Amino acid sequence: MLKQIYTLSLTVLVALIFAGSIIAQSSSISNVKEVYTGTHTKVQTPAGQNIPIPYDGTLALLFDNGPLVTNPAGGSGGADLSALQSAIGLGTYGFGAQISAGNSVADDFTINGASWNIEELQFFTYQTGSSTTSTINDARIRIWNGAPNAGGTIVFGDLTTNRLSSTSWTNIYRALDTSPSASDRPIMRVVVQFSPALTLGPGTYWVEVSLGGTLASGPWAPAVSIVGQTTTGDALQLTSTGWAAAVDGTYPQGIPFIVLGNSGPPCPVQTPENPTPANNAVDVPITGVNLSWSNGGPGTVPPNQVEVFFGPAGNMVSVYSGAPVTQWSPGTLNYFTNYQWKVVNKIDTCNISSSTWAFRTIQDPNLVEHCEPFADLSNWTIVGPLGLTNWTASATANAGGTAPELRMGWSPSFTGVSLIRSNAIPLVNNTASTFSFNFFLDYFAAPSGTVTVGITYDGGTTEEVLYQVVDPPANVGPALIEGSFTTPATGSENAQLQITYNGYTFNIDYIYWDNLCVKQVIPVELTSFIAKSDNNTVTLNWTTATELNNSGFQIERSNGGEYQSVGFVAGHGTSTSTNNYVYLDQNVEAGTYTYRLKQIDLDGSFEYSNAVEVEVLGLREYTLGQNYPNPFNPSTTINFSLAVDSKVSLKVFNVLGQEVASLLNGQMSAGSQKVSFDASSLNSGVYFYRLEADGIDGQKFSSTKKMILTK
Known part of the structure; x- marks a missing residue:
């Protein structure tokens, strides 16, 4: 059924016509693009001239993905201008790269020959209506070893870690070519720095960026701007519908960015690889975990320093930096948590980082989960009083889960309250609990009404609100909604979830929910x-x-x-x-x-x-103790310790350096060790005993001590 409004008063009609004339001179904004919607008129505009993107600093420019300035000194107040060239049919001010909407943009670069040691990436963005003081406060990046929509895999970064190092105005305004003095879109420089430098070998890479700011508009990523040219690159944009080409109308566009650092021969240090637990392992126990790896890859030089980074996904920190190791224990972990880790092998002149590895721990065995996938509505009662036919289990997946899902439709339209309530859920009293669900509200007009997800313990007489959105002015979601609550001291076994809409359903299209879950850890002392x-x-x-x-x-x-x-x-x-x-x-x-x-x-x-x-096991270091007793006759004990499993040789020599006894020659385990030496066959005198150990991690140890035999 189509929504139709059959009559308009003359006043409203005039108002709409007037508003339309204003809109035709402005821009159309969704969270995907900021688009010029006016007339594309061929007019005489100032002659353009592309210049390279300016930057300061001592780093070498490794890559520049294309110009941004079309008119040097041609913008407001004599600043540079990045013109939206409507005269040749272009109409997109910028592509949405908002973290808040789950948007990002990506473009590619190619490394030929020597590896690049990348110390800095710079991106360019704006928020409509900002001053020349940057409003950007978040920058998240991922680097792929191929196109993200064509089999590429992530070799660095994530979309949860804020990597913003600095931001400032570029002295460039983004403006329409017919309004070059407009100053409401100052373009900001976004700087992401790497310490140590990020080393990438030859190949084609895609760098993806998602941005956050303090204003409601954007952040937007302006396209590469080439004077008189409609097609400027092959960038991609990630939105709620997935990856797609970044196009202005039908013209493919590039996204400007620059890469700074230095290039040279590949770092010869060995690369950390072969992680344990394996990358993306699941159901890893929370205790007894030992992170381990080997050193190999194209490098030939063993590291003389190792740094280990570890933490929950998106929040890795340095946990070890020192002598070379090939394992590290994180201690007790949290249940059902995604962790990430990486290893950096270092020598005096350069370093090589492993990929970022990940694993997820086991679910808490004491966790009890009550989840509704909405395969049907058999666990629910439509209470109403209105909209009794508006609720369905729909074979769609608009909320962000998988089909089916709960849907409330606008038709037949009503004004008032409609409620659907679950069967009883046996929760535990006085217990911290969590909830989560997928949600999408498809907006049509204002006021769009109030949507509530709540819980009741008395059949609906009272309700605790878990989530509520009131008259949203646009679509909400698709999003994963999460939160927590505590059950009451009594009556929790009667818990029921309820979902309510209160408003005029004509002003929404559909509302979707999926995977509504309540979780509790059952108390155990x-x-x-x-x-x-x-x-x-x-x-x-x-x-x-x-x-x-x-x-x-x-x-x-x-x-x-x-x-x-x-x-x-x-x-x-x-x-x-x-x-x-x-x-x-x-x-x-x-x-x-x-x-x-x-x-x-x-x-x-x-x-x-x-x-x-x-x-x-005692001290995990190489030591050789003094024999005891000393002097001795005829037996003594020699104690030593091994930092790691090692091949061990323990021999006794006389003062002439001649070997008189071999006490050990073979593989031994790490930890404290001791050996007895019977010198009954030797004459009184001074002797020396020497321990040599070759560790499995490449460490070598040698120590000699003196002992005295008296008979």
């Missing part, structure tokens, strides 16, 4: 207890979901005999929220130990946790 050793320190981590009159935890340790108290950690009394605890047991000698927690209530009552076992 002690949810986890783990122990991990690092050198001579044991780290104990445990988590409680709830606590009742908890004075604290006494930490007890055993090495095979009776448990001994080694510390105490205060509790949180009574709590219904998750609490995480940590205790460091330091200076623990090498050996195997078990730990347990003695949870003590405020009244003195207590209970023990299950025990956990941990092996303490």
